[in-house]
Amino acid sequence: MYDDINDELNPWVEMLQSSAVEDRLVAVKTLQHMGDEEAIVPLIQALEDEDTSVKKIAITAIWELTNPIAVKPLMACLRSPDAEVREEALSALKELVAPADLLILLDAIEEDNFYMQLNVLILLRKIHDAQALPYVLPFFESEREELREAAITTLRYLNQVETCPPALALINDSSAVVRREATLTLGYLKDEEVIELLCEALTDDPDWQVRRNAAQSIALHKDTSAISWLKKALSDEHWQVRKFTARTLQEIADDSVIPALVKCLTDEYSDIRRDAAIALGNIGNPEVLSVLQQTLDDPDADVRIFSQRAIDKIRQQQTTVNQ
Amino acid sequence: MALTTQRVDVPVIVDESKCLEKCQACIEVCPLDVLVKNPETGKAYMKYDECWFCLPCEKECPTNAITVQIPFLLR
Amino acid sequence: MTNTQHLKTDVLVVGGGTAGTMAAIKAKQANSEAEVLILEKANIRRSGAIAMGMDGVNTAVIPGNSTPEQYVREITIANDGILNQKAVYQTGKLGYEVIQELDSWGVKFQKDTYGNYDLKQVHRVGKYVLPMPEGKDLKKILARQVKRHKAKVTNRVMAIRVMVKDCRAIGAVGFDVRNGDFVVIQAKAVILCTGACGRLGLPESGYLYGTYENPTNAGDGYSMAYHAGAELTNIECFQINPLIKDYNGPACAYVASPFGAYTANAEGHRFVSCDYWSGQMMLEIWKELNSGKGPIQLKMTHLDEDTISEIESILWSNERPSRERFHQNRGENYRTHGVEMHISEIGLCSGHSASGVWVNEKAETTVPGLYAAGDMASVPHNYMIGAFVFGRLAGTNAMEYVQDVSHLEPDADWLAAEKARIYQPLQNPDGIPHTQVEYKLRRIVNDYLQPPKNTHKMDIALNKFVNYHDTLNLMGARDPHELMRCMEVHFIRDCAEMAARASLYRKESRWGLYHYRLDYPEKNNQEWFCHVNLKQENEQMTLFKRSVEPYIVDVNLETEVYDVKVTSK
Numbered sequence: 001m002y003d004d005i006n007d008e009l010n011p012w013v014e015m016l017q018s019s020a021v022e023d024r025l026v027a028v029k030t031l032q033h034m035g036d037e038e039a040i041v042p043l044i045q046a047l048e049d050e051d052t053s054v055k056k057i058a059i060t061a062i063w064e065l066t067n068p069i070a071v072k073p074l075m076a077c078l079r080s081p082d083a084e085v086r087e088e089a090l091s092a093l094k095e096l097v098a099p100a101d102l103l104i105l106l107d108a109i110e111e112d113n114f115y116m117q118l119n120v121l122i123l124l125r126k127i128h129d130a131q132a133l134p135y136v137l138p139f140f141e142s143e144r145e146e147l148r149e150a151a152i153t154t155l156r157y158l159n160q161v162e163t164c165p166p167a168l169a170l171i172n173d174s175s176a177v178v179r180r181e182a183t184l185t186l187g188y189l190k191d192e193e194v195i196e197l198l199c200e201a202l203t204d205d206p207d208w209q210v211r212r213n214a215a216q217s218i219a220l221h222k223d224t225s226a227i228s229w230l231k232k233a234l235s236d237e238h239w240q241v242r243k244f245t246a247r248t249l250q251e252i253a254d255d256s257v258i259p260a261l262v263k264c265l266t267d268e269y270s271d272i273r274r275d276a277a278i279a280l281g282n283i284g285n286p287e288v289l290s291v292l293q294q295t296l297d298d299p300d301a302d303v304r305i306f307s308q309r310a311i312d313k314i315r316q317q318q319t320t321v322n323q
Numbered sequence: 324m325a326l327t328t329q330r331v332d333v334p335v336i337v338d339e340s341k342c343l344e345k346c347q348a349c350i351e352v353c354p355l356d357v358l359v360k361n362p363e364t365g366k367a368y369m370k371y372d373e374c375w376f377c378l379p380c381e382k383e384c385p386t387n388a389i390t391v392q393i394p395f396l397l398r
Numbered sequence: 399m400t401n402t403q404h405l406k407t408d409v410l411v412v413g414g415g416t417a418g419t420m421a422a423i424k425a426k427q428a429n430s431e432a433e434v435l436i437l438e439k440a441n442i443r444r445s446g447a448i449a450m451g452m453d454g455v456n457t458a459v460i461p462g463n464s465t466p467e468q469y470v471r472e473i474t475i476a477n478d479g480i481l482n483q484k485a486v487y488q489t490g491k492l493g494y495e496v497i498q499e500l501d502s503w504g505v506k507f508q509k510d511t512y513g514n515y516d517l518k519q520v521h522r523v524g525k526y527v528l529p530m531p532e533g534k535d536l537k538k539i540l541a542r543q544v545k546r547h548k549a550k551v552t553n554r555v556m557a558i559r560v561m562v563k564d565c566r567a568i569g570a571v572g573f574d575v576r577n578g579d580f581v582v583i584q585a586k587a588v589i590l591c592t593g594a595c596g597r598l599g600l601p602e603s604g605y606l607y608g609t610y611e612n613p614t615n616a617g618d619g620y621s622m623a624y625h626a627g628a629e630l631t632n633i634e635c636f637q638i639n640p641l642i643k644d645y646n647g648p649a650c651a652y653v654a655s656p657f658g659a660y661t662a663n664a665e666g667h668r669f670v671s672c673d674y675w676s677g678q679m680m681l682e683i684w685k686e687l688n689s690g691k692g693p694i695q696l697k698m699t700h701l702d703e704d705t706i707s708e709i710e711s712i713l714w715s716n717e718r719p720s721r722e723r724f725h726q727n728r729g730e731n732y733r734t735h736g737v738e739m740h741i742s743e744i745g746l747c748s749g750h751s752a753s754g755v756w757v758n759e760k761a762e763t764t765v766p767g768l769y770a771a772g773d774m775a776s777v778p779h780n781y782m783i784g785a786f787v788f789g790r791l792a793g794t795n796a797m798e799y800v801q802d803v804s805h806l807e808p809d810a811d812w813l814a815a816e817k818a819r820i821y822q823p824l825q826n827p828d829g830i831p832h833t834q835v836e837y838k839l840r841r842i843v844n845d846y847l848q849p850p851k852n853t854h855k856m857d858i859a860l861n862k863f864v865n866y867h868d869t870l871n872l873m874g875a876r877d878p879h880e881l882m883r884c885m886e887v888h889f890i891r892d893c894a895e896m897a898a899r900a901s902l903y904r905k906e907s908r909w910g911l912y913h914y915r916l917d918y919p920e921k922n923n924q925e926w927f928c929h930v931n932l933k934q935e936n937e938q939m940t941l942f943k944r945s946v947e948p949y950i951v952d953v954n955l956e957t958e959v960y961d962v963k964v965t966s967k
Contacts, residue, residue: 035542
């Protein structure tokens with residue numbers, strides 16, 4: 001059947017045609033372990049095997065050979081009804097797809113199959129190509145929240161996309177999962193409304209992970225108009241929101257947030273005490289020296305170290321100014 | 324010299340009803356080479372008590388016949 | 399009658415792990431016509447320290463994040479000044495090329511949304527840690543490249559001795575661990591890449607193979623290099639790691655810390671400021687464990703469900719995947735339980751600390767034609783990227799070296815004597831099982847060598863190790879597999895003797911807990927700012943000082959102390 005295959009491989013390639021599933025399993029496993037690139041064609045054929053286990057091992061074996069001719073046959077596995085087959089094929093394709101495969105992906109995303117669409121949206125993140133944008137946009141209005149979430153996530157992986165008005169609405173999506181990703185993606189967009197939307201999400205969203213992500217995204221923009229909102233978020237009920245807000249304030253802050261940061265020096269969570277101390281050091285106002293001094297006997301080593309550094313930093317600046 | 328045979332709880336358990344006689348997958352991947360085929364039954368078993376509980380045998384088995392437990396002394 | 403196989407190759411690579419596969423690939427890239435053979439006692443698909451994959455790179459020097467000079471400074475300080483900076487510089491300089499090449503082979507490093515490498519800070523200064531959340535297939539990818547480059551692989555053959563003639567390495571002898579064949583390989587150059595000595599101390603669980611390192615790594619290369627006449631260095635700078643108690647796998651604070659997890663004492667407070675493993679950090683951990691505030695833990699209970707799930711998905715799929723069932727068996731959960739941590743038994747490993755076979759910046763040992771790379775080659779804190787870098791250097795330089803040399807016939811008498819020595823346990827199948835002989839040896843290592851070090855105890859240890867030759871002769875093996883384990887016990891004994899002698903020789907304390915001597919508790923730069931090297935001379939283990947090469951990156955060790963603790967004022 002395969003005339004050009006070497007003697008070592010041949011018995012296993014033949015065994016792969018056996019009617020007994022046990023034999024086909026042994027054959028496909030052995031071919032996987034041999035890792036011989038000549039076996040690629042019979043292995044691709046084994047993707048059609050009726051037995052799911054044979055199929056899955058064939059996917060793994062093909063993956064290990066990393067031959068680009070396998071991209072199309074593996075794509076077909078993305079619509080499999082078996083979750084494990086889809087997952088294995090997706091993992092293999094994450095490694096195999098290259099920018100040259102963009103058109104195959106864009107073809108496939110138009111197929112009316114939920115799994116195919118979801119998986120292709122994920123694969124597009126490996127290619128970073130802005131040409132995919134028109135194909136991603138329709139999914140912002142999909143009925144399925146999984147597709148909206150995947151699409152808004154993929155958007156931030158597309159290079160050269162600076163503004164995207166249709167994406168902004170998703171920060172108010174009904175699903176928290178979609179809003180979390182939308183908030184992160186807005187960190188990379190430069191639409192005019194972005195800062196205001198992020199500040200509203202930071203202070204008003206009912207989901208704490210959205211609020212935390214908003215703090216992270218604001219750090220990317222470094223926009224000082226957000227300072228008053230960040231000040232409010234320093235007293236958020238969830239500690240991770242307070243922590244990421246304090247971190248963002250390490251980048252952009254002014255004297256107006258000093259009282260709120262000082263309050264954080266006695267926060268229950270050590271991460272916040274540390275991050276607030278760093279932010280105070282960066283602001284550099286010597287009035288906080290005495291209160292920073294008090295944190296030097298904090299039970300947490302990180303807090304002590306970073307407080308000391310903040311104190312040193314402020315003192316150094318003082319010396320420079322005085323000279 | 325006198326030797327005794329001591330019972331040991333072994334980490335690698337093979338379900339013989341699933342183990343395929345022609346298959347060598349687990350034996351080939353074991354870094355410590357502790358698995359062999361029973362020549363009478365053709366089924367794999369753990370012959371040497373030297374398991375690092377690293378799991379390739381379990382993951383590579385095409386019929387999920389293998390379960391690796393954490394060795395008793397560490398469990 | 400034992401069958402003998404004779405093999406011949408240009409470059410012989412002993413050990414097909416991280417460094418070995420890379421050495422073979424680079425040797426073939428340097429000259430595809432020449433023959434390269436990897437000898438592996440397991441199977442290269444799953445062997446070596448990264449058999450199950452790796453979840454991150456510890457020492458990635460990526461332009462824009464850090465420079466090779468900064469990296470050399472950091473390692474100089476972390477290793478208390480005792481290093482060959484030129485060798486460490488190679489890891490800083492070539493690491494980025496390694497990462498790019500691995501990337502092109504399909505190894506997945508974490509990237510940010512712009513497609514740039516997503517580095518994390520774990521060291522005191524500088525970002526060097528690059529996560530690989532999908533790093534479970536690293537070894538398979540390397541095996542594939544070995545095949546593509548047409549390097550030959552012989553699995554399940556264990557090397558025992560390097561053959562030396564006219565003062566240069568001319569091959570190796572070993573045996574097939576399944577059929578028992580005696581194997582003689584002639585080569586023009588030999589690259590040793592056999593990993594750490596991970597079976598030196600005995601884990602507190604008492605399970606011989608419950609080690610941090612892959613237990614196949616028994617110090618084979620340390621012993622082979624020693625018997626070939628090569629110098630070894632910093633052997634007293636032990637490897638001791640903070641690990642999950644009993645499981646003995648890494649808690650991976652550096653994986654979990656970017657998510658907000660941290661190492662804490664029993665009261666839940668941090669007591670070290672930096673999760674990068676060093677002897678200084680280990681000393682702080684040892685003190686904390688021995689204070690009223692132990693035991694210590696990796697604390698994650700303060701994190702939310704989504705974060706913990708993400709940490710779990712990384713930690714349970716890489717490096718040591720059985721960790722999930724270890725916790726489950728005990729009914730422990732990161733949401734409600736800290737991960738109890740402990741300090742490991744001792745080992746020798748330059749990947750983590752500094753003990754290994756002396757190599758220069760070309761991966762050459764002091765024996766011509768003999769190269770070393772990876773955990774067994776002394777380039778401090780070299781980790782996985784350093785293993786790749788020195789694998790590269792060894793492969794390329796060995797291939798250049800073999801152009802001008804020819805094969806030499808091994809000495810027949812030496813071969814016959816070596817064969818008799820190796821197979822002796824098979825003549826005595828009812829001899830003492832290797833498990834018992836190994837257990838006792840490693841228990842002595844724990845009792846007398848585990849830091850803090852004490853001269854009286856180490857004197858006892860040395861005496862016991864020297865006399866242990868007689869005990870080794872009592873060992874019996876019933877098949878080639880058991881013979882492999884017997885030979886590993888020989889390697890472990892050699893490493894134990896080296897560890898005792900080197901620790902006694904350096905009369906000061908250095909590297910935090912790694913070489914903490916109760917009778918010389920202070921660092922003494924006046925007398926001991928030098929390497930302690932050892933080698934075989936007239937059948938004797940000889941120790942001597944070797945001065946530290948002039949620095950190429952200026953570091954003032956008086957002012958830049960490696961400080962990971964901060965005491966409250």
